[in-house]
Amino acid sequence: MPITPQELIANLGDLPPLPQVASQVLRVSADPDANAEDLRKVISMDQALTSQILKISNSAMFGMVREVTTLTQAIMTLGFSTIKSVVIASSAKNLYHRGTVGLQERLIWEHALVSAIASRAFAKSLRFPRMEEAFIGGLLHDIGKSVLGVKFPDRYGALLRTVYNENGVCLDLELETFGFDHAMVGEALVSRWNLATSLQAAVRWHHDPMHAEDVHRELAAIVALANHLALEEKVGIGDPHHLEDATLQAMGILQLSPEALGGIKEGVKSAIEQDKTMIAEF
Ligand SMILES: [Fe+2]
Numbered sequence: 607m608p609i610t611p612q613e614l615i616a617n618l619g620d621l622p623p624l625p626q627v628a629s630q631v632l633r634v635s636a637d638p639d640a641n642a643e644d645l646r647k648v649i650s651m652d653q654a655l656t657s658q659i660l661k662i663s664n665s666a667m668f669g670m671v672r673e674v675t676t677l678t679q680a681i682m683t684l685g686f687s688t689i690k691s692v693v694i695a696s697s698a699k700n701l702y703h704r705g706t707v708g709l710q711e712r713l714i715w716e717h718a719l720v721s722a723i724a725s726r727a728f729a730k731s732l733r734f735p736r737m738e739e740a741f742i743g744g745l746l747h748d749i750g751k752s753v754l755g756v757k758f759p760d761r762y763g764a765l766l767r768t769v770y771n772e773n774g775v776c777l778d779l780e781l782e783t784f785g786f787d788h789a790m791v792g793e794a795l796v797s798r799w800n801l802a803t804s805l806q807a808a809v810r811w812h813h814d815p816m817h818a819e820d821v822h823r824e825l826a827a828i829v830a831l832a833n834h835l836a837l838e839e840k841v842g843i844g845d846p847h848h849l850e851d852a853t854l855q856a857m858g859i860l861q862l863s864p865e866a867l868g869g870i871k872e873g874v875k876s877a878i879e880q881d882k883t884m885i886a887e888f
């Protein structure tokens with residue numbers, strides 16, 4: 607029987623906090639009275655984040671006509687919600703890189719970014735209105751793997767090697783080894799970070815979107831499709847065949863025929879191709 611979230615937290619101990627600048631950015635961008643100047647003040651306290659935002663604003667992904675040279679310009683052109691994605695991406699990246707699972711870190715991070723780009727592209731084609739939320743859902747869906755890598759470097763490193771070398775099923779091995787899986791751990795982290803409940807659900811149910819609460823099911827389904835596509839594109843660790851059931855569930859939720867899905871996937875693949883420069887920027 608899977609353990610309760612309380613037992614999970616007790617087993618995991620303290621979870622890595624969301625960096626302070628990131629939580630301030632989230633607070634400011636959620637405040638209807640806040641303006642670009644408030645956001646600029648918060649972000650500019652973090653030099654690394656500032657230069658990352660400028661780099662991203664100028665990457666092909668956003669198709670800027672003029673070069674973006676100041677933070678204020680970046681905020682005005684990208685908008686609050688994209689800035690929020692970039693800030694969460696930057697915090698996630700630090701966590702993805704903290705796990706001491708060696709070579710696999712890079713693969714897990716690239717998988718996160720490609721899944722994020724794919725989620726946003728799926729959301730766009732499916733006319734799902736909250737595209738940035740889809741991006742963040744894709745980005746964070748496997749963040750539980752990083753937490754496990756940080757907390758149990760030896761055991762989790764060995765587990766990932768089994769997945770990689772022997773085509774093991776990640777979730778099953780995690781449940782056997784720890785009594786919980788990366789989706790549960792990811793949910794605990796996303797709730798610790800006080801991100802939206804829709805994101806908690808997308809992270810928790812990306813392997814099983816049917817189990818998400820009604821209101822969050824479409825987002826979970828989009829993230830599930832993006833996760834599968836990223837592995838089909840050979841970005842990440844794991845066999846895409848293990849995700850076929852998640853995709854079937856997602857197709858049911860989004861009412862997609864195999865033909866419709868096939869068509870949309872072609873568009874999503876070109877979005878990934880186009881946005882690939884962002885991977886280098888990060
Ligand atoms: Fe996963």
Ligand SMILES: [Fe+2]
Pocket residue numbers: 717721747748833842
């Ligand atoms: Fe994944």
